[in-house]
Amino acid sequence: MAERIDVDGEWQRISMRYASVEAVSTVIWWLIVGVGATVPIWFANDARLPWWGWLPLAAAILLIVIGVVFSVLRTRTIGYLQRDDDLLVRRGMLFRRFVAVPYGRMQVVDITQGPVERMFGLKSLKFVTAAATSAITIPGMPGDTAEQLRDHLVAVSESRRAGL
Amino acid sequence: MQGGPTPGMPAQHGRPQEARAKAAELVDGEWHQLHPASPLLRGGLALIIFVGILFSVFRDRVIGLFVPDEFDEWDEDPFGDFIVNQLLWVILGMIGLVLVLILLFWIGWRVHRFRITGDAVEVQQGIFVKKHRRAPLARIQGINIQKPWFARLLGACKFEIQQAGNDSNVDLNYLSSSVADALRYEILNRASGRSTADAQRMAAERQAAAGGVVDEFLHPDAEISHVAPDSLVRIPVGRIVASSVLDGWIVWAVLYLVGTLVVTFVFQQWWVLFSMVPAAIAFFAAGMRSLGAKLRYSIAATPDGIRLAYGLASTTTEILPPGRIFALQVKQPLLWRPFGWWQVTFTRAGKMSSDGSGSSGQSQQMANYLLPVGDLRDVRTVIGLLLPELAHSPLVDQGLFGQAPDAYVVSPPRARAFRWFSVRRNGFHVHPAAFLLRHGRIWRSLQLVPGARVQSVAMQQGPIYGLARLARVQFHVPGSVLSPSIGALDQQDAATLFEHAMRTVKLAIDTDASESWAASLSRNAVLETAPAVQDGLMPAPQQGQQPAPWQQPSAPQRPAPWQQSSAPQQPAPWQQPAQSQQPPAPQQPPAPQQWQRPPADVRWQPPEADGRWQPPEADGRWQPLQGEDKWRPARGEDKWQPLEGGDKWRPAQGDEQWQPPQPDPRRQPPRDER
Numbered sequence: 152m153a154e155r156i157d158v159d160g161e162w163q164r165i166s167m168r169y170a171s172v173e174a175v176s177t178v179i180w181w182l183i184v185g186v187g188a189t190v191p192i193w194f195a196n197d198a199r200l201p202w203w204g205w206l207p208l209a210a211a212i213l214l215i216v217i218g219v220v221f222s223v224l225r226t227r228t229i230g231y232l233q234r235d236d237d238l239l240v241r242r243g244m245l246f247r248r249f250v251a252v253p254y255g256r257m258q259v260v261d262i263t264q265g266p267v268e269r270m271f272g273l274k275s276l277k278f279v280t281a282a283a284t285s286a287i288t289i290p291g292m293p294g295d296t297a298e299q300l301r302d303h304l305v306a307v308s309e310s311r312r313a314g315l
Numbered sequence: 316m317q318g319g320p321t322p323g324m325p326a327q328h329g330r331p332q333e334a335r336a337k338a339a340e341l342v343d344g345e346w347h348q349l350h351p352a353s354p355l356l357r358g359g360l361a362l363i364i365f366v367g368i369l370f371s372v373f374r375d376r377v378i379g380l381f382v383p384d385e386f387d388e389w390d391e392d393p394f395g396d397f398i399v400n401q402l403l404w405v406i407l408g409m410i411g412l413v414l415v416l417i418l419l420f421w422i423g424w425r426v427h428r429f430r431i432t433g434d435a436v437e438v439q440q441g442i443f444v445k446k447h448r449r450a451p452l453a454r455i456q457g458i459n460i461q462k463p464w465f466a467r468l469l470g471a472c473k474f475e476i477q478q479a480g481n482d483s484n485v486d487l488n489y490l491s492s493s494v495a496d497a498l499r500y501e502i503l504n505r506a507s508g509r510s511t512a513d514a515q516r517m518a519a520e521r522q523a524a525a526g527g528v529v530d531e532f533l534h535p536d537a538e539i540s541h542v543a544p545d546s547l548v549r550i551p552v553g554r555i556v557a558s559s560v561l562d563g564w565i566v567w568a569v570l571y572l573v574g575t576l577v578v579t580f581v582f583q584q585w586w587v588l589f590s591m592v593p594a595a596i597a598f599f600a601a602g603m604r605s606l607g608a609k610l611r612y613s614i615a616a617t618p619d620g621i622r623l624a625y626g627l628a629s630t631t632t633e634i635l636p637p638g639r640i641f642a643l644q645v646k647q648p649l650l651w652r653p654f655g656w657w658q659v660t661f662t663r664a665g666k667m668s669s670d671g672s673g674s675s676g677q678s679q680q681m682a683n684y685l686l687p688v689g690d691l692r693d694v695r696t697v698i699g700l701l702l703p704e705l706a707h708s709p710l711v712d713q714g715l716f717g718q719a720p721d722a723y724v725v726s727p728p729r730a731r732a733f734r735w736f737s738v739r740r741n742g743f744h745v746h747p748a749a750f751l752l753r754h755g756r757i758w759r760s761l762q763l764v765p766g767a768r769v770q771s772v773a774m775q776q777g778p779i780y781g782l783a784r785l786a787r788v789q790f791h792v793p794g795s796v797l798s799p800s801i802g803a804l805d806q807q808d809a810a811t812l813f814e815h816a817m818r819t820v821k822l823a824i825d826t827d828a829s830e831s832w833a834a835s836l837s838r839n840a841v842l843e844t845a846p847a848v849q850d851g852l853m854p855a856p857q858q859g860q861q862p863a864p865w866q867q868p869s870a871p872q873r874p875a876p877w878q879q880s881s882a883p884q885q886p887a888p889w890q891q892p893a894q895s896q897q898p899p900a901p902q903q904p905p906a907p908q909q910w911q912r913p914p915a916d917v918r919w920q921p922p923e924a925d926g927r928w929q930p931p932e933a934d935g936r937w938q939p940l941q942g943e944d945k946w947r948p949a950r951g952e953d954k955w956q957p958l959e960g961g962d963k964w965r966p967a968q969g970d971e972q973w974q975p976p977q978p979d980p981r982r983q984p985p986r987d988e989r
Contacts, residue, residue, distance in 0.1 A: 156776045156786050156806045158813070236821045245778045251817050252771040255824060281479055281664055282770035284798060285791035 162230035168271045169291025173222030175267050185211025240287050250287050255311035256280045260301045338497035346428040350471045350489040354420035450485040452506040456664050457635040458499045464628040479664035503619040546613030548693040555609050558688035561650040568598045609687040641768045641792040646760035657694045659686035662794035683796045704748040714753045714761040730803040743801050752801045762799040764790045766823030774813040
């Protein structure tokens with residue numbers, strides 16, 4: 152296979168614990184779907200499960216396995232790179248996407264933390280520019296990294312504030 | 316500007332003076348009320364209509380009261396009987412209701428106030444729920460004056476200050492028409508960072524030119540037409556009608572009509588004909604509305620930005636300060652091609668508010684056209700207003716008509732599967748002022764994204780593009796009208812464009828001064844270019860002339876010299892070689908360095924001048940002035956000549972729109988900084 156697009160640099164990877172966050176979300180989601188599909192079958196067959204009644208659950212478990220593998224792979228592809236004038240964020244292996252945001256263009260830097268992320272001690276950093284299409288997030292920032300990076304970015308973008 | 320009264324415009328000294336005095340009163344930083352008719356226009360109209368309906372329903376009964384014996388058959392109408400029997404109470408109740416409503420409207424009008432301070436416009440409103448909105452002047456995206464036909468009758472207009480973001484506009488609905496225009500100038504004056512003396516002088520000139528409100532119904536933009544030349548483009552009515560007919564949906568309407576007729580006659584289902592009536596009415600109404608919005612379109616350059624005016628019955632004049640247009644698209648619907656017509660749309664940060672008061676549909680639709688329809692010369696004029704650097708450039712021609720061997724980097728031949736017909740046309744060019752993205756061979760279009768307005772850049776590649784080693788580059792700009800992007804590029808080209816875009820954007824941001832535009836010379840450059848553009852004189856595209864040193868038109872399979880297999884460990888080849896011409900380091904590394912995991916020395920390392928990449932300013936477009944830490948367009952032509960003073964510039968030929976430059980606009984901050 153041909154070489155794919157890439158940008159050289161010392162990319163900062165996000166924490167691999169984020170794979171666990173993704174995996175937990177995947178497991179919860181597909182369990183809900185699988186059980187939700189199984190229960191009606193169970194009721195419809197007088198509280199007994201025919202052999203094919205296990206199929207949705209099996210499919211869900213298969214999807215969970217795939218999802219967990221993919222969450223590991225996906226987490227490995229997410230990274231960011233601080234350059235002199237812009238912040239570069241990448242994600243995706245199959246669908247690759249690189250976004251570069253000049254520091255002066257950042258309007259808002261958000262830190263969010265969902266319940267699962269909190270279990271693993273991770274935070275997400277979200278950037279907003281004046282363009283709605285360029286909303287980007289860096290998930291899986293461990294510990295204080297998110298705050299440090301945010302403070303740094305805010306300071307830099309304040310010194311380079313460049314209107315719209 | 317030493318021009319006398321504009322020809323054909325009767326001199327009226329009284330009204331503009333008065334209006335300006337009133338406007339100056341409005342911007343004194345105190346709270347002011349809106350136009351007294353505002354409640355009526357904002358919601359009171361519904362009340363009148365309600366009363367009117369009530370009256371028309373009971374008209375016959377009321378007549379019957381006074382003219383008895385005419386109508387007797389009201390027996391089966393208990394509700395009406397009740398009303399007639401309790402007429403006194405009903406009338407009293409209605410009067411009371413109306414009084415309460417009037418009182419509410421009046422209080423609402425009293426508490427709806429605005430004030431204009433040195434750096435912001437503030438609006439307060441609300442009786443029970445207070446609302447206070449503050450708009451910084453530096454972030455104004457444009458000021459609209461809309462005159463719906465009903466408001467025009469009362470001498471009022473809507474005054475909309477556009478801000479970036481969704482639903483963040485500041486509306487002063489309604490203001491008196493006579494004041495609105497002068498007020499707009501006052502606000503734009505403050506936003507522009509113009510010095511007070513300069514503003515006074517300009518205002519005096521405006522008065523001397525004596526426009527005034529001459530005939531509002533015939534000249535929607537008469538109040539300001541004396542500041543700037545008349546519209547730079549003339550669009551004949553016939554062309555507007557014909558282009559509307561040929562533009563897309565009317566064709567579909569005709570197809571629908573024909574299809575329905577065929578169905579009717581083939582299946583002998585005559586009732587189908589009746590289903591066409593509502594559709595026809597809808598089509599007709601939509602067509603008339605869009606036509607009405609396109610008619611009497613004018614665009615001109617004023618010292619405060621591009622002025623658009625349009626509308627037949629309900630008019631809108633709009634001033635977009637420089638730097639508030641984020642992207643342009645020049646496109647040509649297929650059916651326009653025989654006539655050589657083009658359409659220019661643009662995207663902006665603000666959003667037209669739609670408060671359901673009649674003309675919102677029109678303004679929303681219209682707000683995106685910079686040129687509803689026009690020929691090549693008009694397109695060049697409009698582009699020149701926005702990007703003067705490109706006004707005479709062959710890049711525009713190549714972008715509109717050109718094909719592969721030219722200044723544009725196009726898709727590789729293997730991208731034919733993705734761009735069947737346009738593989739040799741689909742491409743981009745990086746100009747120091749803007750990115751030019753060229754699309755389509757059947758539906759031609761050209762997108763221009765000023766570098767200083769790009770918010771962020773994305774490069775993406777899906778699995779199928781990955782197999783073909785192609786990629787897409789996207790430029791993120793505010794607004795939802797345009798999303799400039801170019802796909803099916805060779806991934807090397809895309810990566811280079813991506814890297815290079817960030818360099819260009821950085822440079823453009825550093826040299827951009829549109830936030831307080833009077834402090835920069837770009838404004839005057841626009842004014843000075845506009846008439847020249849209109850002459851339609853532009854150099855023919857030449858093959859030998861390379862617009863940028865890093866692009867060679869020849870050898871499409873090896874598009875550019877900057878591409879030659881840079882060793883990956885080398886510090887990026889797009890970084891500029893150290894040159895004496897470089898701007899005095901606008902990009903210092905950020906001071907707070909606590910966040911820097913990789914050592915700082917590997918970041919910014921100007922490689923030795925290997926001739927691979929030359930920065931855009933090497934081609935003579937930008938030259939540093941001696942002893943100054945800013946950049947100005949040198950504009951290789953003979954239009955700008957340095958005076959003896961050294962730091963002052965003046966156009967060579969006397970130009971009407973030219974104002975002699977103030978000593979140094981940036982060194983003296985025009986208004987007290989916030």
